[in-house]
Amino acid sequence: MTNHNFRKDIAGLNIKVPVIGGALHDYINFDNAASTPPLKCVWEILEEFKDYYSSVHRGTGYKSIVSTRAYDLAHEKALQFVDADPEHFTCIMVRNTTEGINKLSRRLNLTKDDIVLSSLMEHHSNDLPWRMRARIEYIEVDNNGQIDLEDLRHKLTKFGRQVKLVAISGASNVTGVMPPIREAARIAHEHGAQFMVDAAQLAPHRRIRMGKPSREDAIDYLVFSGHKMYAPFGAGVLIGPKSLFKQGDPDLVGGGSVNYVTLSQVQWAHLPDKEEAGSPNVPGAVALASAIDYLRKVGFDKIAAHEKELTKYAFEKFAKLDGVTLYGPSRWIPGQDRVGVISFNVDGVYHAVTAAILSFEGAVAVRNGCFCAHPYIMRLLKISEDASKKYRDQINAGVRSEVPGLVRVSFGIYNTKAEINTFFKILKSIVNRTFRGKYLMDEHTGQVRPSGFRFPEKLRFLRNENHKGPTRRSHR
Numbered sequence: 484m485t486n487h488n489f490r491k492d493i494a495g496l497n498i499k500v501p502v503i504g505g506a507l508h509d510y511i512n513f514d515n516a517a518s519t520p521p522l523k524c525v526w527e528i529l530e531e532f533k534d535y536y537s538s539v540h541r542g543t544g545y546k547s548i549v550s551t552r553a554y555d556l557a558h559e560k561a562l563q564f565v566d567a568d569p570e571h572f573t574c575i576m577v578r579n580t581t582e583g584i585n586k587l588s589r590r591l592n593l594t595k596d597d598i599v600l601s602s603l604m605e606h607h608s609n610d611l612p613w614r615m616r617a618r619i620e621y622i623e624v625d626n627n628g629q630i631d632l633e634d635l636r637h638k639l640t641k642f643g644r645q646v647k648l649v650a651i652s653g654a655s656n657v658t659g660v661m662p663p664i665r666e667a668a669r670i671a672h673e674h675g676a677q678f679m680v681d682a683a684q685l686a687p688h689r690r691i692r693m694g695k696p697s698r699e700d701a702i703d704y705l706v707f708s709g710h711k712m713y714a715p716f717g718a719g720v721l722i723g724p725k726s727l728f729k730q731g732d733p734d735l736v737g738g739g740s741v742n743y744v745t746l747s748q749v750q751w752a753h754l755p756d757k758e759e760a761g762s763p764n765v766p767g768a769v770a771l772a773s774a775i776d777y778l779r780k781v782g783f784d785k786i787a788a789h790e791k792e793l794t795k796y797a798f799e800k801f802a803k804l805d806g807v808t809l810y811g812p813s814r815w816i817p818g819q820d821r822v823g824v825i826s827f828n829v830d831g832v833y834h835a836v837t838a839a840i841l842s843f844e845g846a847v848a849v850r851n852g853c854f855c856a857h858p859y860i861m862r863l864l865k866i867s868e869d870a871s872k873k874y875r876d877q878i879n880a881g882v883r884s885e886v887p888g889l890v891r892v893s894f895g896i897y898n899t900k901a902e903i904n905t906f907f908k909i910l911k912s913i914v915n916r917t918f919r920g921k922y923l924m925d926e927h928t929g930q931v932r933p934s935g936f937r938f939p940e941k942l943r944f945l946r947n948e949n950h951k952g953p954t955r956r957s958h959r
Contacts, residue, residue, distance in 0.1 A: 487785050489896040492777070493713070495520045496897060500846050503920045503933050508846035511902045515711075516656045516684060516824050516893030517850055521770070522713040528773040529716070529766055539765055540739065540756070550765055557768035558755060561720045564775045565682075565705055566692040573728055573754040575721045576768055580683040581608040583706035583721035584650075586758070587679065588612035589734040590727060591648065598645045600638055600676070602630050602662075603862055604655050607855045609681040613650065621858075622651070628658040628811040628863060632666060639674035646676045650704075653685030657856050657863070657891065658811025659794070659824030661685070665700040672699045679704035687712035687895075688790060688822045690783040693722065709767060713896075714774035718767030728754055735760045786896055793894045793903065794823040800907050806830045806914040810863045810889055823894030826854075826863075829913050833924075834888045837910075839931035840918045841890075845909035847902075852888040852929075860889060883929035 490496055499507035512520065532553065537546035539554045558574040561567075567574070577583040585608075593599070599613040602622040613619045620642065623634040630651060639646055649671040654661045668678040679702070682691055686707035694701035708719035733740055733751065740760035743750040751757045778786070798815040801807060810826045812819075829837050838851035853860040861871060864887055874886055892906065912918045920933035938945075 487781060487789070489781075489789065490899070492522055492524065493520055493895075493897040494523050494526055501938075502846055503843050503936055511845070511847045511898075511905060513892040513894065513898065513902070513906065514848045514850045515687075515895035515898075516854075516891065518710045518715055519687065519713045519895055520897075521715055522774055522777055524777055525714050525716075525770045525773045529770055532766060532769050536765060539763065553769050553772075554763060554765045557718075557772035558720075560772045560775045562722065564691075564779065565686075565722065566694070567705070567722050568693075568695065571696050571724060572693070572722050573725045573758075575723075575728070575755045575758045576763055577706075577719045577721055578717055578764070578767075579708040579710065579719040580681060580706045583719055584608050584679075584681065585612045586721055586734055587704055587706070587723065588616045590731070590758075591616070592731065593617040593647060596645065597647045598642050600635065600642075600646055600649045600671075602651050604628055604630060604657070604660070604662075604859050605650075605652055605856065606656055606681065606683070607857070608683075609650055609652060610858075613648075617647070618645075620646075624859075624862065627660060628655060628859070629660045630662040630667070632663065632670065635667060635670055639670065639676065644675055646674065648677045648679055650679040650681065653680045653682040653691070654688065654822045654824075655811070655856075655859075656684050656824060656893075657826050657854050657859055657889070659821045659893075660811060661689075661820050661822060664702070668694075668702055669700040672701075677703040679706070682707040683711050684822060684824070687778070687786075688783075689787060689820075696724070709771035709774060712771075712774050712778065714767075714770040716767040716770040717764050718771045720771070725754055728758055733758050733760065737761050739763075781896075789896060790823045790894055793898055793900065794821065794825070796900050797823075797825060797892065797894075797903050800903065801825070801827070804907070804911065804914065807910070823898075824891065825893075826889040826891045828889055829910070832913055833931075834890050835924065835929055835931045836922055837890045837913055839922055839933070840913050840920065841906065841909050843920060843933045843936060844912070844918055845905055847906050847909060849890055849892050851890045852886070854889075854891060860887065863889070882926050884924055884926040886929055 498510045500510045502508050535546050535549045537550045539551040561574045562569050593616040597617040599617045599619050603624045623631040625631055651662055664680055671678040682705055704723040706721050737760040740752055740757050742752050795815045808828050834851040838849050841847040841849055922931050923934050924931045
């Protein structure tokens with residue numbers, strides 16, 4: 484295990500939360516693939532920056548000049564973070580990876596005759612935007628959920644110059660597998676296609692180098708989010724060649740995106756301003772830059788070593804536990820790189836029930852469901868089209884009590900073996916059916932809660948003095 488004490492660097496780790504019976508337990512967050520808590524240094528930077536926040540670009544006040552410099556510097560640091568040549572690439576600030584991929588899908592000027600190759604392991608954010616703009620074909624995955632490079636070659640050969648882009652994830656948010664992106668980039672370029680990496684799950688865990696644009700294994704487009712890398716304040720980046728974004732009109736227009744406007748003409752601003760219409764999220768960009776500074780200073784060798792050790796330890800514990808099915812790689816494979824994401828189900832227990840027991844009896848936060856990767860989950864669970872139709876019909880009828888899914892644990896830099904031990908203690912109680920609570924499901928939402936449990940009302944941000952009924956997000 485690395486000697487660096489990551490836990491001292493993360494905010495919110497001393498929080499205790501209620502479990503059934505009224506006790507307070509230390510909160511264990513194994514849901515880092517969804518979002519991460521903020522680094523203390525990020526929060527401290529925002530505390531300092533808040534007194535200097537002002538409008539950016541063209542403001543002549545001291546605070547405006549400072550804010551502009553901080554915002555521009557965040558772009559520079561994002562490029563440096565992934566070794567992107569600033570002469571060739573531009574960094575466009577977006578809200579998150581989803582927005583970045585949507586923007587790219589609109590700016591590539593695709594037609595329905597063009598093909599984008601994605602894969603069956605993708606998050607919806609690297610699937611649905613391409614469906615809207617082009618014809619999408621899916622690279623197959625093997626029994627471990629890993630991308631099949633031979634199928635990538637086959638489809639590139641089959642469709643030829645129709646394929647404009649190969650777009651794949653740098654790491655799976657379901658199984659933790661890491662596709663060989665360098666080899667995939669080389670194969671794509673050999674067939675005349677560009678190459679994009681959805682790095683939302685990769686950027687917090689491994690060093691990324693986009694590579695020199697002339698190299699066959701270079702990355703042409705890269706997208707990642709601050710909220711996955713300990714800066715959850717609403718900023719992400721899209722990095723791509725300046726040559727693309729200089730062409731044509733931006734997909735979002737308005738203030739800040741122009742140099743000059745008349746009643747008959749528009750002159751677009753220089754990059755990246757052209758692609759960042761409206762008032763930007765300057766604090767989010769400052770937070771992201773601070774997280775980048777931290778990750779580079781600590782070093783990905785230490786980060787990867789720590790997270791690999793946690794993942795290996797968890798696999799060793801799973802191997803000793805009967806009654807649990809793992810999806811994707813079912814064991815630790817020495818020499819095979821992966822991120823710390825493991826998905827499973829307890830035999831005979833609905834995934835939402837397992838997740839609820841872990842939370843309400845052990846204060847262990849996991850995630851359950853399909854993780855915005857429904858086709859991948861359907862493949863891993865071997866769900867037929869007939870069964871899939873049945874679940875779709877149930878959802879349309881407002882019933883979500885049988886929707887298939889998995890339970891996911893995902894590790895961050897601050898997690899520990901002691902936390903994993905606590906997780907397995909509660910998991911064993913589920914396997915052995917010795918958990919304490921009685922759990923009830925809301926069939927309309929699919930959510931499971933222990934009977935009689937009440938959330939405390941002391942948190943100010945949960946209060947709404949003017950609201951009379953329960954707060955609930957509808958899934959109907």
